[in-house]
Amino acid sequence: xxxxxxxxxxxxxxxxxxxxxxxxxxxxxxxxxxxxxxxxxxxxxxxxxxxxxxxxxxxxxxxxxxxxxxxxxxxxxxxxxxxxxxxxxxxxxxxxxxxxxxxxxxxxxxxxxxxxxxxxxxxxx
Numbered sequence: 001x002x003x004x005x006x007x008x009x010x011x012x013x014x015x016x017x018x019x020x021x022x023x024x025x026x027x028x029x030x031x032x033x034x035x036x037x038x039x040x041x042x043x044x045x046x047x048x049x050x051x052x053x054x055x056x057x058x059x060x061x062x063x064x065x066x067x068x069x070x071x072x073x074x075x076x077x078x079x080x081x082x083x084x085x086x087x088x089x090x091x092x093x094x095x096x097x098x099x100x101x102x103x104x105x106x107x108x109x110x111x112x113x114x115x116x117x118x119x120x121x122x123x124x125x
Contacts, residue, residue: 002028002076003021008021011024032074033074036072036073039095039105040071042097042103043083047066048119049119050065050118050124051115052116062121062124062125066085067084067085068084068085069084078093078094079095080092090109090110091107091108092107093107101119102117103116103117103118
């Protein structure tokens with residue numbers, strides 16, 4: 001079970017039983033795995049994506065990136081991996097599919113920010 005001890009105790013205090021906690025924990029694990037697969041599918045489906053990433057040497061508000069792959073692993077409620085573009089890559093932590101057919105990832109060093117990606121610039125505007 002991935003809930004820390006304080007969270008488990010608080011949930012028990014409001015009336016949840018151990019079976020309820022396990023079911024909730026399993027549901028979170030399943031949701032993270034489903035989201036990771038959907039994020040990988042998004043980048044597999046698009047050879048090129050645009051982002052709202054602030055890039056020092058870009059003249060565009062929504063730079064274009066040629067996608068090589070997104071490789072994610074999950075453990076309990078954690079999602080981590082590597083996003084590889086044609087000439088560079090970045091560590092990824094967490095992510096989500098947004099309703100407008102874009103995605104949002106937390107990119108690690110050297111970006112250190114939440115970044116939206118979409119198949120076209122219009123989605124990001």
